[in-house]
Amino acid sequence: MLRELNDRAAIEVLLREGPLTRAELELAIGLSKPATAQLLTRLEEDALVVKAGVRGGGRGPRAQLWAANGGLAFVAAVDLTPHVADFVVADVAGVVLAEHRTPLPVHAGADVVGTFGEALSQVAGEAGIKREDLAHVVIGAQGAFDPRTGLLSSAPHIPGWLGFDVPQKLSDELGVDVLIENDVNLVAVEEMTAGLAQDVDDFVMVWLSEGVGGAVVIGRRLLRGATGGGGEIDWMRVPDPATVDTGDVWPEAGARFGNLVDSPAICRLAAAHGIAAETAWDAVTQAKAAGNPDFLDDLARRVAGGVANLVAVADPQLVLLCGDTSRAGGEEFAALVQEKLHELVLPRTPVGCASVQGNAVRAGALQSALATTREDVFGVVTPTLLGSRRPEGGSTRPRPSSPNR
Numbered sequence: 451m452l453r454e455l456n457d458r459a460a461i462e463v464l465l466r467e468g469p470l471t472r473a474e475l476e477l478a479i480g481l482s483k484p485a486t487a488q489l490l491t492r493l494e495e496d497a498l499v500v501k502a503g504v505r506g507g508g509r510g511p512r513a514q515l516w517a518a519n520g521g522l523a524f525v526a527a528v529d530l531t532p533h534v535a536d537f538v539v540a541d542v543a544g545v546v547l548a549e550h551r552t553p554l555p556v557h558a559g560a561d562v563v564g565t566f567g568e569a570l571s572q573v574a575g576e577a578g579i580k581r582e583d584l585a586h587v588v589i590g591a592q593g594a595f596d597p598r599t600g601l602l603s604s605a606p607h608i609p610g611w612l613g614f615d616v617p618q619k620l621s622d623e624l625g626v627d628v629l630i631e632n633d634v635n636l637v638a639v640e641e642m643t644a645g646l647a648q649d650v651d652d653f654v655m656v657w658l659s660e661g662v663g664g665a666v667v668i669g670r671r672l673l674r675g676a677t678g679g680g681g682e683i684d685w686m687r688v689p690d691p692a693t694v695d696t697g698d699v700w701p702e703a704g705a706r707f708g709n710l711v712d713s714p715a716i717c718r719l720a721a722a723h724g725i726a727a728e729t730a731w732d733a734v735t736q737a738k739a740a741g742n743p744d745f746l747d748d749l750a751r752r753v754a755g756g757v758a759n760l761v762a763v764a765d766p767q768l769v770l771l772c773g774d775t776s777r778a779g780g781e782e783f784a785a786l787v788q789e790k791l792h793e794l795v796l797p798r799t800p801v802g803c804a805s806v807q808g809n810a811v812r813a814g815a816l817q818s819a820l821a822t823t824r825e826d827v828f829g830v831v832t833p834t835l836l837g838s839r840r841p842e843g844g845s846t847r848p849r850p851s852s853p854n855r
Contacts (some may be wrong), residue, residue: 469502471513523585527815539577547577556608588815590633636814638665645805659773684708688755707756731778754790772804
């Protein structure tokens with residue numbers, strides 16, 4: 451058992467830090483030189499690690515580098531939006547092999563499975579493998595996924611993907627293992643992996659872009675809810691600013707949060723402040739450049755009204771804003787939201803901007819796909835990520851696999 455624990459510890463370090471020398475690995479896992487040498491020999495014989503060049507050169511000594519064997523399995527991750535699908539293929543060590551962006555039909559009646567499969571085959575080919583070589587595929591979509599039925603909901607913008615068991619149909623017809631997940635949940639995964647939430651147990655994310663979305667993480671685990679609707683804050687009821695501004699009593703039903711902070715609503719708010727913009731993020735950018743604090747102040751108050759509900763229930767350590775609108779506002783806007791939030795709730799919860807750059811949805815989907823596949827191939831469990839299917843502590847002996855498993 452101790453040997454198996456050491457093997458897993460070594461693989462975890464190599465997956466996290468990349469190629470290491472024997473001495474570096476020895477220091478990282480706390481074993482003696484002979485024990486580390488025996489461990490590497492054992493893992494190399496099982497094809498779980500491979501030699502990965504040398505470090506050093508010139509007249510000095512050169513040390514052999516060791517790496518987790520990425521060629522044992524391959525994964526794909528996809529950010530699916532109404533406009534474009536963004537694909538990436540990587541080996542199980544996390545090395546990106548190919549990327550591909552393409553528009554996909556999302557309208558009702560479209561052959562979404564067939565066209566998705568063609569795009570997946572193309573990016574797999576660019577990575578030098580076949581589609582069937584993919585061990586796991588994770589799709590991030592703008593909607594709520596019900597794990598009981600496989601159905602997407604709250605996704606009128608991609609009607610062609612509604613009304614059927616998405617992961618089951620894709621898995622059956624494409625011959626690969628497919629998972630679909632809410633896009634903001636995947637951003638939260640990436641923030642836990644490489645962003646500001648790496649050392650945070652409880653936090654919430656609020657996505658502000660064309661629409662609005664959210665994710666709630668408690669104890670390093672995503673709160674999905676009974677039907678997959680955890681964090682779906684679009685339909686949350688909040689005070690209507692129109693009645694607040696006039697001093698009237700808030701109506702019992704309140705206003706739908708998504709109708710106050712989606713892109714069209716923010717553009718209307720901007721127009722009331724003399725700012726003409728086609729998108730919310732353009733409006734925020736203009737307001738910052740022109741020094742229009744009143745618009746940003748009103749927008750921050752709207753956002754804080756929704757965030758307050760999450761904070762009152764979850765009492766998180768951190769609130770992170772993400773999405774195009776939040777990115778345009780930056781830390782200045784996050785500070786405004788924090789100020790308005792602290793007027794509404796007792797906890798002094800800090801509010802910041804998500805730190806992960808690039809396509810965080812796709813990056814989170816890749817982390818999820820890698821977590822599942824590493825569990826299958828190496829026995830390494832990452833319970834905080836979407837991909838883990840075994841309870842913490844329930845992993846097995848690392849085992850070799852093959853690219854065509």
